[in-house]
Amino acid sequence: MAVAAITENYVGERLDRVENFHGNQVLYVGWDHHLMFCAPVAFAVPPDAPFSKVLEELIPGAFSLHPEFGEIDWNQVEWHLNAESFTPDTNATLAEQGIDHKSILRFATPGLDGLKGSGS
Amino acid sequence: MSNKKLNMKDKYRLLTRDLEWEFSYRDRKEIFPQEDFEGIKITDWSKWEDPFRLTMDSYWKYQAEKEKKLYAIFDAFSQNNGQQNVTDARYVNAIKLFLTGVSPLEYQAYSGFAHVGRQFGGVGARVACQMQSLDELRHVQTQIHAMSHYNKHFDGFQDFAHMHDRVWYLSVPKSFFDDARSAGPFEFMVAIGFSFEYVLTNLLFVPFMSGAAYNGDMATVTFGFSAQSDEARHMTLGLEIIKFLLEQHEDNVPIVQRWINKWLWRGYRVLTLVAMMMDYMLPNKVMSWQESFEVYFEEAASSLFKDLARYGIEMPPYAADAIAEKEHLSHQAWSIFYNYGHAAAFHTWMPTAQEMDWLSEKYPNTFDKYYRPRFEKWREMEEAGERYYNPTLPMLCQTCQIPMGFTDMENPTMTSYRQSVYDGERYNFCSNGCKDIFDHEPEKYVQSWMPVHQIFQGNCGGPEMEDVLGDYYRINLGVDNLDFKGSPDEARWNGWHNLQSAEDKLKKAS
Known part of the structure; x- marks a missing residue:
């Protein structure tokens, strides 16, 4: 039983199916141990956008106010896609590398531990 | 015909249990169509013990008296420029x-109790729910009236x-309330009547x-007092529903346990707003969220669940998660509102050095x-004229x-981070509690x-x-x-009190 309902075999409307986003899909991005940004952020982005868009536009737009942002060595960054270790291909599209609707992309920056080492 | 006055006991019986009649030409299932689908088994509604022991005529009389006193105080508050x-x-x-x-939840509660007050096959439960429904309507009205005075002097x-x-x-x-009201009538009662009104209510209303009392807000204190005797009745109903369900049939036990697990977690997540209110929004603090949580949840719930153990009910597994968060919750919540202060209908601010x-x-x-490091950074940005606002939209939990x-x-x-994949689509959650709730009834929460x-x-x-x-x-x-700094609210307040800024006033006062 997928829900206790008065109607048999009740099926709920999927409010967030990808078709409702006008050609976009939702992508969540979080910077591990940098909680000056209170929560991971959400973007609406086309699945055929190249990963470089995430790297060059979305991430700086969301996180560049942090004093450590300029110190990130992007070659050392550790990525996770939906909790699995991940190596992005900058030139490939999101869809081509398995970044699908409502995926979580996390990046960790070892050595940069947040404001005064607090994880903020 | 005799004109003799009825004694209390007869009056009570006639005005509650005697309102029931036998259904002679319709099937009970047609009349109470929502009583079975949740899997709850009721063998004998007459075992229901009326929690209120109150008839409608005495109810109106008590409430009218309370109302008179309450509105006299509202008048005095407003004529005195209490704001x-x-x-x-x-x-x-x-x-x-x-x-x-x-306050809108009071209205939702009114609507919810009115609904279940039609659905139960037992007249005692129906009358109790209808009475609580009226209380809830009274609460939303008195709250709106109490705060309407502030609406004349403050924004938002x-x-x-x-x-x-x-x-x-x-x-x-x-x-949270939509979830409860769209559940079956028994789940609604465990969700709101028991989990919210019995277990969690003190964590919401006492703070x-x-x-209000610690901060000179007599209007809010007074509606709080005026609601107190109603709340005491609601707690009695919350406990009665649990005991009644558990005593009716052993098959009810696992269903009720799952609902308690779910609704204490759902309710606790809503109380995140109370945590930040206590620690960050009260200029005169009452106690910390952690202290309040220890008294009103940890101590109270552990004795409650000891009582319920004889029915086979256990402390919800997520209670440990809530306890583990008590030293973090309010700070994380205020961080969220400070980040998104441009998108809130109230003001946010950084605590003063003393705070x-x-x-x-x-x-x-x-x-x-x-x-502290993130708050000091935000303070520094504010002092540099670049008050921090998060420029993006946040990721949300699918359940809470x-x-x-x-x-x-x-x-x-x-x-x-927690994630489930259901019917080919990803769903994301903040906690085990929220993920488990989704996983059990995904067809509800996909909506x-x-x-x-x-x-x-x-x-x-x-x-x-x-x-x-x-x-x-x-x-x-x-x-x-x-x-708050730079807001019209602050400017008006400073005008009333000939102040430079609210922060200076706090410094002087200390």
């Missing part, structure tokens, strides 16, 4: 949060009902009402280590709809109206965020939102 006597204009933001976030009160239905953080309490010291003292294990600001208690600077996703879908106006906030949410931009 000028609160500790500080920042305080008023706590009651903006109450009016937009909590004017569109509370509209905002409740639309604004992103108000979807947290709204979806708000004591906060930060109070937080360090109350939270010796966490505040200085994890939270709170921005994903909670962390893993084993690793408190790591966001807590969650997630504010951030709705904005992306173009259902909340646009194209710019200003259009969403101003036209769709009806926040008066630059007036209701943004930092």
Whole structure:
């Protein structure tokens, strides 16, 4: 039983199916141990956008106010896609590398531990 | 015909149990169509013990007396310009949060109890629910009346009902109640009657009402007192429903246990708003969230669940998660609202230096280590004229709809992520509790109206965020939102008191 309902075999409307986003899909991005940004952020982005868009536009737009942002060595960054270790291909599209609707992309920056080492 | 007055006992019987009649030409299932589908088994409704022992005529009489006193105090408060006597204009933001976030829940409770007050096959339960329904309607009315005075002098009160239905953080309490009201009648009673009104109510009302008392808000204190005897009745009903369900049939036990697990977690997540109110929004603090949680949840719940053990009911597994979070919750919540202060219908601010010291003292294990550095950074940015506002939209939990600001208690600077894949689509959560609730009834929660996703879908106006906030949410931009510093509220307050700024007043007062 997928829900206790008065109607048999009740099926709920999927409010967030990808078709409702006008050609976009939702992508969540979080910077591990940098909680000056209170929560991971959400973007609406086309699945055929190249990963470089995430790297060059979305991430700086969301996180560049942090004093450590300029110190990130992007070659050392550790990525996770939906909790699995991940190596992005900058030139490939999101869809081509398995970044699908409502995926979580996390990046960790070892050595940069947040404001005064607090994880903020 | 005899004119003899009825004695209390007869009157009570005639005006409650005697309202029932036998259904001679219709099937009971037609009359009470929602009684079976949740799997609850009722063998004998006559075993229901009426919790209120109150007839309708005495109910009206008591309530009318309370009402007279209450409105006399509201009048005195307003004629005295009571709004000028609160500790500080920042305080008023706590009651903006109450009016937009909590008062509409009273209305939802009215509607919910009226509904289940039709659905139960037992007349005792029906009468009790109808009476609670009237109480809830009274509460929303007295709260609106109490706060209408503040609406004349402060911003952010004017569109509370509209905002409740639309604004992103108000979807947290709204979806909580929508979830309960769209459940079956027995689940509603465990959700609201028991989990919320019995177990969690003191964590909600005591902080708000004591906060009001400590901060010179006589209007709010008075409606709190006036609701107190009603709340005592509601707690009795909450406990009765649990005992009745558990005593009726052993098959009810696992269903009730699952509902208690679910609804204590759902309710606790809503109380995140109370945690930040206590620690950050009251100029005169009552006690910390942690202290309040220890008294009203840890101590009270452990004795309650000891009592329920004889029925085979256990403390919900998520209680341990809530306890683990008690030293973090309010700081994480205030961080969320400070980040998105441009999108809130009340003001936010950084605590003063003294207030930060109070937080360090109350939270010796966490505040200085994890939270002070970010707050000092934000203060520094503000002093440089660049008050920090998060420029993006946050990721939300599919179940509680709170921005994903909670962390893993084993690793408190790591966001807590949970994910399920259902019917080919990903769903994301803030906690085990929220994920388990979804996994058990995914067809319900695939329908969650997630504010951030709705904005992306173009259902909340646009194209710019200003259009969403101003036209769709009806926040008066630059007036209701943004930092307290520099707000029209602050300017008016300073005008009344010939002050430079509220912060200077606090410094002088200490």
